[in-house]
Structures are given as structure tokens and as C-alpha cells.
Amino acid sequence: MKHALFRTIALSLLAPALLAAPEELFNGKDLSGWVAMYDGDWKVEEGVIVGRKGVKWTTDPKKSGSWLRTEKEYSNFVFEFEYAINKKGNSGVFLRSGLKENPAFTGHEMQILDDHGRAKPEVWSTGALYDVVAAKKNMSKPAGEWNKVKIETDGPRIRIWFNGEQIADHKSDRRTKGYLGLQNHDERAVVKYRNLVVTEK
DSSP states (O other), X not given: OHHHHHHHHHHHHHGGGGSOOOEESOOSSSOTTEEEESSOEEEEETTEEEEEOOOOOOSOTTOOOOEEEEEXXXXXXXXXXXXXXOTTOEEXXXXXXXXXXXXXXXXXXXXXXXXXXXXXXXXXXXXXXXXXXXXXXXOOOOTTSOEEEEEEEEXXXXXXEETTEEEEEEXXXXXXXXXXXXXXXXXXXXEEEEEEEEEEO
């Protein structure tokens, strides 16, 4: 009994050491640490990242549209951020994506839409890993309101929490290292991001 208790205490003390220090991906002032891909319009306004005028997006796995990516690649991590989407807007967050072809398919895309109140989540609705698995529940807030997301990866496993509730737990067969990215989808969509923090394992 003593040995079991000691082992439990030792593991609990070691657990925090498995995570690196949190890394703020956005400094609130400019796009340092980010790289714009394939045009689109990305700016910092009032301390948040704003994406507009997205171009060239299709469902073709071989073709990429406009997105904003991190300078470095990530493998196993906890990624937390907040976003707000405009009415009828469309965006997404890319996970462990490559630089060539469509990042929604080289890695994964967590879908973002203005679809508050959707009764039945689909593989293309908010919180889904696009075209792979639907969210268990639609937790998105109305257009213009801030949503809080946490995504955790561990090898092939991807888990997503949306506004405090877990909505996905998926074992992926895609790459396990790549870039994090933000999508600006089309002329109509305006998406905002803030408080982007990644903690590597």
C-alpha cells in the first residue's frame, strides 16, 4: 500500500514536467511568428487577428486556399484559443498540416461556421474535423460572440473541447507533425482570433 501511494505521488509530481512552458503564438500587436499562405488579408486590429478576403478554397485535397500558419511545426500539444465569426462566416483551424496541397487534408481542419443552434452536427459543421468526424454536440455561440476552444493531440489521438465541453475524441491516420494554421475562407467571411497559446508535450 505504501509503495502504491508513493508511486502515485511521484507520478503526480512528474506530470507537470511532461509539458513545456506555454507559448503565446500571438503578441497582440503584429503577426510575428506567422506566415501568410496563398494571399487573403490578415491584419491585427484592436489586439486581435482578423482574417478577411479569403481566396481559392475548394474541397480538392490537392489545392490550397489562403491561410495563416505558424513558423514552426508542432506534434503533441495542447492548443487553446478564442475565435469569433461573422454572420454566415466560414473559417477553420488547421492541425499538423503540411505546406503543399490542401492543409485540411494533409493534416486536419477543425471547422468553424456561423451555425449556432444547429441540431445535428455534420462532418462539415462547427467543431468537426472536416470531412472526417462530426462534433458530438454543436457548442458554437451566435455570430460575433467569442468561442473558447482547446485541442489536445497525443500521437494519432485528437481531442477537442468547445466552450468547456468535450466534443471530439478521434484517432487519426494522418501525419502527426505539422503546422498550426488559421483559415480565411472567402470574400464574405470575417474571422477574429485571440489568446492563442500552445503548450508542447
